[in-house]
Amino acid sequence: MDKQAKLNKLNEMNQNTLMETLEIRFSDVGEDFLEATMPVTSKVHQPYGILHGGASIALAETVGSVLSATSIDHKKFKSVGMQMTSNHLRPKRDGIITARAEFVKKGRTVHVVKIEIKDESGQLISYCHLTNSIVSNDYV
Numbered sequence: 001m002d003k004q005a006k007l008n009k010l011n012e013m014n015q016n017t018l019m020e021t022l023e024i025r026f027s028d029v030g031e032d033f034l035e036a037t038m039p040v041t042s043k044v045h046q047p048y049g050i051l052h053g054g055a056s057i058a059l060a061e062t063v064g065s066v067l068s069a070t071s072i073d074h075k076k077f078k079s080v081g082m083q084m085t086s087n088h089l090r091p092k093r094d095g096i097i098t099a100r101a102e103f104v105k106k107g108r109t110v111h112v113v114k115i116e117i118k119d120e121s122g123q124l125i126s127y128c129h130l131t132n133s134i135v136s137n138d139y140v
Helices: 003-012 053-069
Strands: 025-029 033-040 077-088 095-106 110-118 124-136
Touching (some): 003 025, 053 077, 053 095, 053 110, 053 124, 095 124
Antiparallel strands (some): 025 033, 033 095, 095 110, 110 124
16 A cells, blocks of 8 residues: 555544544654644643644644554454553644654564654754553453
8 A cells, every 4th residue: 555545544533533623633654654744822831822732732642542553464463552641742732743653663563653743843842752552362
């Protein structure tokens, strides 16, 4: 499957989910990375008028989880989140942010993924780590 077909398939899976509500769109994919964008509008603000940390975490967990899920044999295994840490480094009021997930460790039973969320000028907004457990399909 070519890159655009894969992105189209991933974006179709967002229908009727939190990702659709937050307008998260997968924008680039490679062998060991995945990117998605999210607009920063009042819909994802906290009361001070800046990007809510929870919205950043939702974006980060989306790209990190899907990166793991797309790299395993779905007939035998599932990827389930175990832990997410996030450091919110810079406020963002409007525009588009992009999250890039890359493997730190892609093991047989555990994936550790780093996620960097940047603004349009490449400034780091949030830095996150996600740990996913790779379990057999009959586990969940």
